Amino acid sequence: MLAEERRVRILRRVSEYGAARVADLAELFKVSEMTIRRDLDALAERGALDKVHGGATSRASRTEEPGFAAKSARQQAEKDAIARAAVELITPGSSIGISAGTTTWTLARQLTGIPDLTVVTNSIQIADVFHAAPAPNTSVVLTGGVRTPSDALVGPVAVAALSQLHVDLVFLGVHGIDPDAGFTTPNILEAETDRAMISAARRLIVLADHTKWRTVGLSTIARLDQADVLISDDALPADALDTLGEQVGDLVIATASS
Known part of the structure; x- marks a missing residue:
């Protein structure tokens, strides 16, 4: 296969x-x-896709909502470090809310060894983590709702479910962080659902890597x-x-592995 033919097929797969x-x-x-990395370099130089750590993602507006697969390929080392720091805040027997997102999903994958948790989530992907590797005596409550491109369940059903619940901590993933706009998402219904989850919690912990800084989604x-704790990584600018x-309230900086 010629290099150009392979690159066309790579681009088609990334787009799909x-x-x-x-x-x-x-x-x-x-x-x-190494050959694939050269192909991705060539495609990125043309503006056909975006290179990220370990792969590539399709191009999208900063206010569009990419799918779960696209977001999961980005900043994985940073997400792992953030998740490790977040785990330190959780004790056995806690009730926690976990919003949809790939950083919060990374956290969920590190929680399967903590017993006696009650987990409330609006994420299909996060619920699947606990279904595949259940921790001892862990209960998972999955809200209903309308499914978004990032596999969040949002809307009136999710909000109604969350309004009846109370948790110790909520771990929130966000699309962007801005001094004026605050913590944002490109999905209005997801913002409403996230606000309901925050209202159900005693403390709010936001998980966001450095690339979220000065990115602004459609809805605050x-x-x-309002964040009791924000956990980010050591590439956060000055x-x-x-x-x-x-x-x-408390800014925690996690060191990402190189």
């Missing part, structure tokens, strides 16, 4: 699925990972000063450190 990993593409096309979920250090 929203994202692709280098290792998966190398196996699919029976070439080395919460102000910066202006973000200053602003967030003043606004949020």
Whole structure:
């Protein structure tokens, strides 16, 4: 297969699925990972896709909502570090809310060894994590609702379910963080559902990597000063450190593995 033909097929696959990993593409096309990286470099130079750590994602507006697969390929080392820091806030026997998102999904994957949890979530993907590897005596409550491209369940059914519940902590994933707009999402119904989850919790912990800084989604979920804790990674820029250090209750910086 000629390089250009392979690149056309790579682009078609990334466009179809929203994202692709280098290792998966190398196996699919029976070439080395180095060859795939050169292909992705060439496609990124043309503006056909965006290179991310370990793969590539399709191009989308900053206010559009990418699918779960597209987001899960981004900043994985940072998400792992953030999740490890978040786990330290959870004790056996806690009741926790976990909003939809790939960073919160990464957290969920690290919680399956903590016993006696009650987990409330509006994420199909997160519920699946606990179904596949249930922790001892863990209960999972999955809200109903309308499914979004990122596999969140949102809307009046989800809001009604959350309004009847009470949890110790809520872990919130966000699309963007901005000094003026606060914590945002591109989905209006998801913002409403996230606000209901925040109202059900005693404390709000926001999980967001450095790329979310100064990204603004369509709808505000919460102000910066509503976050009791914000956990991000060590690539957060200096202006973000200053602003967030003043606004949020506690700013935790996790060190991502290289």
